Amino acid sequence: MTKIIVCMLSKKTQYSILALVRLAREYEKGPVLISSISESERIPQKFLESILLELKKTGYVNSKKGKGGGYYLIKNPNEVNLADLHRLFEGAIALLPCASTKFYESCHHCKDEETCGIRSKIKDIRDETVRMMKAISLADIITRENDLLKTF
Amino acid sequence: MTKIIVCMLSKKTQYSILALVRLAREYEKGPVLISSISESERIPQKFLESILLELKKTGYVNSKKGKGGGYYLIKNPNEVNLADLHRLFEGAIALLPCASTKFYESCHHCKDEETCGIRSKIKDIRDETVRMMKAISLADIITRENDLLKTF
DNA sequence: TATTAGTCTATATATCCGATAGAATATGTA
DNA sequence: TACATATTCTATCGGATATATAGACTAATA
Numbered sequence: 001m002t003k004i005i006v007c008m009l010s011k012k013t014q015y016s017i018l019a020l021v022r023l024a025r026e027y028e029k030g031p032v033l034i035s036s037i038s039e040s041e042r043i044p045q046k047f048l049e050s051i052l053l054e055l056k057k058t059g060y061v062n063s064k065k066g067k068g069g070g071y072y073l074i075k076n077p078n079e080v081n082l083a084d085l086h087r088l089f090e091g092a093i094a095l096l097p098c099a100s101t102k103f104y105e106s107c108h109h110c111k112d113e114e115t116c117g118i119r120s121k122i123k124d125i126r127d128e129t130v131r132m133m134k135a136i137s138l139a140d141i142i143t144r145e146n147d148l149l150k151t152f
Numbered sequence: 153m154t155k156i157i158v159c160m161l162s163k164k165t166q167y168s169i170l171a172l173v174r175l176a177r178e179y180e181k182g183p184v185l186i187s188s189i190s191e192s193e194r195i196p197q198k199f200l201e202s203i204l205l206e207l208k209k210t211g212y213v214n215s216k217k218g219k220g221g222g223y224y225l226i227k228n229p230n231e232v233n234l235a236d237l238h239r240l241f242e243g244a245i246a247l248l249p250c251a252s253t254k255f256y257e258s259c260h261h262c263k264d265e266e267t268c269g270i271r272s273k274i275k276d277i278r279d280e281t282v283r284m285m286k287a288i289s290l291a292d293i294i295t296r297e298n299d300l301l302k303t304f
Numbered sequence: 305t306a307t308t309a310g311t312c313t314a315t316a317t318a319t320c321c322g323a324t325a326g327a328a329t330a331t332g333t334a
Numbered sequence: 335t336a337c338a339t340a341t342t343c344t345a346t347c348g349g350a351t352a353t354a355t356a357g358a359c360t361a362a363t364a
Contacts, residue, residue, distance in 0.1 A: 008247045042261055065309045066363030095160045109194055114304055117297030118169055121288045136273050145269030152266055217341050218331030
């Protein structure tokens with residue numbers, strides 16, 4: 001009975017970041033095959049298809065059919081940040097719905113939200129987390145990768 | 153088909169915080185009945201029982217059976233922080249298992265963890281989140297609550 | 305005409321979440 | 335000892351969600 005590690009990002013979000021970073025590396029170099037992304041990032045192809053489709057609907061990527069086709073990034077790698085991706089695939093960034101701005105909902109448990117200490121503290125965390133995630137773009141990830149490659 | 157808001161904290165964690173804050177308010181004032189916590193915090197009693205049991209096993213609270221019994225906090229309210237509670241009920245704080253220290257696991261997707269830009273950036277977020285959550289104790293929540301009550 | 309993405313359906317497992325019910329056990333007190 | 339009170343343990347539940355896999359057919363493009 002091994003304890004399962006539950007992390008916050010689903011496979012879907014994780015795969016979408018991997019795929020987008022890959023596409024960011026090929027930014028403005030033409031379409032990339034689904035099968036190529038699937039192989040290089042080790043993402044189940046059918047699963048990847050549905051993810052890319054979602055990313056297309058949301059305006060991150062576009063696709064071209066036929067020979068020489070594939071997917072390509074349409075947003076600038078500087079403009080795609082982790083906060084937006086998280087909100088797209090996971091929903092709220094706040095730890096409690098009552099502390100969320102984009103996905104606000106009452107938590108139904110405090111008598112008065114304005115004076116709820118838990119909510120207030122959780123909001124502090126959310127503010128800072130959003131700030132950090134907004135500050136991380138695809139371009140930043142690639143830059144960090146290049147930096148790390150130099151030191152190893 | 154209303155979109156379900158997915159937040160990061162499960163009811164279990166939320167309830168455990170509520171229950172502990174309640175017990176922190178009665179710190180060193182003797183045991184509190186499960187039924188009393190259940191009512192005041194509006195937590196389903198049976199669910200609360202299993203939560204308190206888990207909190208007892210982990211050394212946060214203790215219980216007394218029989219008349220005049222109930223649950224009481226054994227740790228100092230200053231020493232119980234959100235980071236530890238999160239780890240107990242939710243697991244890792246990091247967004248990806250490969251970026252976690254307490255619940256580390258390979259993510260099986262980068263070729264080289266040491267030079268993975270995603271992992272590195274996610275680690276940055278984790279470090280800061282842990283720092284913030286460690287800094288929020290039950291006592292802090294109660295203090296914040298009292299502060300808010302003054303201004304409203 | 306070969307290639308590649310898009311759409312659709314269907315299936316499958318696995319896991320988790322929130323909650324409930326009832327029996328068993330321990331404690332304090334009269 | 336007997337009783338009331340309270341916690342402990344076990345077990346189960348429906349429903350939702352996550353993570354895929356498979357196949358068939360359509361549409362676009364070089």
